[in-house]
Amino acid sequence: MTKRMFIMLGCVVLLIAALAFGKFLQIKQLIANAPKPGAQTVSAAKAEVLEWQPQISAVGTVTAFRGVDISSEVTGLVREVAFKSGQNVKRGDLLIQLNADSDIAQLHALEAAAELSATVLKRDQAQLAAEGVSQAQVDADAADLKNKRAQVAQQTATVEKKSIRAPFNGRLGITTVNPGQFINTGDKLVTLQTIDPVYIDFFVPQKQISSLKVGQNLKISSDAFAGQDFAGQVSSINPKIDTASRNVQVQATLSNQKQLLLPGMFANVALDVGDKNKFITLPQTAITYNPYGSTVFVIKDGDKKDDKGEAIKVAQQVFVTTGGTRGDQVAVLTGIQAGQLVVTSGQLKLKNGTPVLIDNSVQPKNSPNPTPQEH
Numbered sequence: 001m002t003k004r005m006f007i008m009l010g011c012v013v014l015l016i017a018a019l020a021f022g023k024f025l026q027i028k029q030l031i032a033n034a035p036k037p038g039a040q041t042v043s044a045a046k047a048e049v050l051e052w053q054p055q056i057s058a059v060g061t062v063t064a065f066r067g068v069d070i071s072s073e074v075t076g077l078v079r080e081v082a083f084k085s086g087q088n089v090k091r092g093d094l095l096i097q098l099n100a101d102s103d104i105a106q107l108h109a110l111e112a113a114a115e116l117s118a119t120v121l122k123r124d125q126a127q128l129a130a131e132g133v134s135q136a137q138v139d140a141d142a143a144d145l146k147n148k149r150a151q152v153a154q155q156t157a158t159v160e161k162k163s164i165r166a167p168f169n170g171r172l173g174i175t176t177v178n179p180g181q182f183i184n185t186g187d188k189l190v191t192l193q194t195i196d197p198v199y200i201d202f203f204v205p206q207k208q209i210s211s212l213k214v215g216q217n218l219k220i221s222s223d224a225f226a227g228q229d230f231a232g233q234v235s236s237i238n239p240k241i242d243t244a245s246r247n248v249q250v251q252a253t254l255s256n257q258k259q260l261l262l263p264g265m266f267a268n269v270a271l272d273v274g275d276k277n278k279f280i281t282l283p284q285t286a287i288t289y290n291p292y293g294s295t296v297f298v299i300k301d302g303d304k305k306d307d308k309g310e311a312i313k314v315a316q317q318v319f320v321t322t323g324g325t326r327g328d329q330v331a332v333l334t335g336i337q338a339g340q341l342v343v344t345s346g347q348l349k350l351k352n353g354t355p356v357l358i359d360n361s362v363q364p365k366n367s368p369n370p371t372p373q374e375h
Helices: 002-033 101-129 135-161 206-211
Strands: 040-046 048-052 055-071 076-081 094-098 163-165 170-172 188-205 217-221 229-241 247-254 266-272 277-283 288-290 293-305 311-326 329-334 341-345 356-358
Touching: 040 293, 055 170, 055 247, 094 188, 101 135, 135 163, 188 206, 188 266, 206 247, 217 247, 277 341, 311 356
Parallel strands: 040 356
Antiparallel strands: 040 341, 048 277, 055 188, 055 266, 076 094, 094 163, 170 188, 188 247, 217 229, 217 266, 229 247, 277 329, 288 293, 293 311, 293 341, 311 329
């Protein structure tokens, strides 16, 4: 009985092994007959060595060379508004005239009193020579004349304050002041801005302070004037670091003859620093950034050949170290050599050894200074 059971178990084991071996042969045949993956279409470009000018990039704010909100030192009724909103004015031009009739009348009275005091002093000085009056009287007359003249000067200043004038050359803003309106001391009347030249203020991290110096050239661009650059120079570097951001404030001066740049605008700043260098350069689309490192796919000749006897091109993934970027381009420090053919688009469908077909009818952008495209 026991011998028969062992024979049955052996038969079952042999049957299971035969079935498993048959399944293995079937799977192997399916894998062997499976269609091979075809070549993947990609775009490619040669890695080039290009000259780079190191730059510091920042976002800045345009500020006026001089700017002020004009207000009145005295209260009064507006008699005349002598300008138009947006007008360019020069230093000393009359802007607003307040009613000064009573002040002028009082000035004339004080001037008359001063003239009388001068006459009295002159007469008493003549009397003093004849010993007709005392020296004390002459001294009192002289003091009285000085007092009267001081009152005249004070009233003259009050009258002048009723004529509000431009403190410097510039462009006026929009005003809501009208003749007949009563204004109080300190009321904002109109803004005045000198916008040629202009300043641009921006911040640079403290680790880049050693690259800064007064007189450095820079360019700024604004989305208000796409494709147009404005040249300037660094004019001042703040001697204090902002303790909150650890940045230093930098101010540059730019010519603005066409008065295109207006205070309050933001602009992109590109500040040239250091000497020009040469780097292997690729379009940024060629780089795949991963947590474990940056990679590119290079194209090389594979082991197999096509029907024409030429080596089939295959993709190979390599690690690279990237440097700075400018526009659509990125500098590659290590990992590839100049002249190597690198995949610029289509990497997602590639792995090591994948055959590739190169189609450069559509290439990713590769400009160091890209500009917005109008559609």
